[in-house]
Amino acid sequence: MLRTLLVVAIFVNSTAALATGFGLGGKTVLAAQNSPALPISAINHMTLAVSDPEASLAWYQGLFGLPIAARQGGTVVLQIGEGPQFMAISSTPSDNPRIDHYCLSVANPTGRNI
Numbered sequence: 001m002l003r004t005l006l007v008v009a010i011f012v013n014s015t016a017a018l019a020t021g022f023g024l025g026g027k028t029v030l031a032a033q034n035s036p037a038l039p040i041s042a043i044n045h046m047t048l049a050v051s052d053p054e055a056s057l058a059w060y061q062g063l064f065g066l067p068i069a070a071r072q073g074g075t076v077v078l079q080i081g082e083g084p085q086f087m088a089i090s091s092t093p094s095d096n097p098r099i100d101h102y103c104l105s106v107a108n109p110t111g112r113n114i
Helices: 002-021 053-064
Strands: 040-049 068-072 075-079 086-089 098-106
Parallel strands (some): 040 086
Antiparallel strands (some): 068 075
16 A cells, blocks of 8 residues: 555656646746636546656566556556556657656646636
């Protein structure tokens, strides 16, 4: 349980920092002056680009006990907690390890708030 909470905390902190940097959910220099914050209701997932996908999979599973929820092509999807949140590890080795992308859920999306 503690491992799951730690993974969720890292996941939330990583994506929250990225979201704020892009003007989502807070005022930044990139946000329009009179625009309301994007109504984010949840974090869905993030995909990591890593230098060694097999070693990274072993590390996340060994340290946090994350089970494999699915495989999409060569990409491995690891379940976080009870879900539906997950973390994916890209199958293509990268010379630039990073969070490749993350997905946020928006409450009641309309043309006005997106």
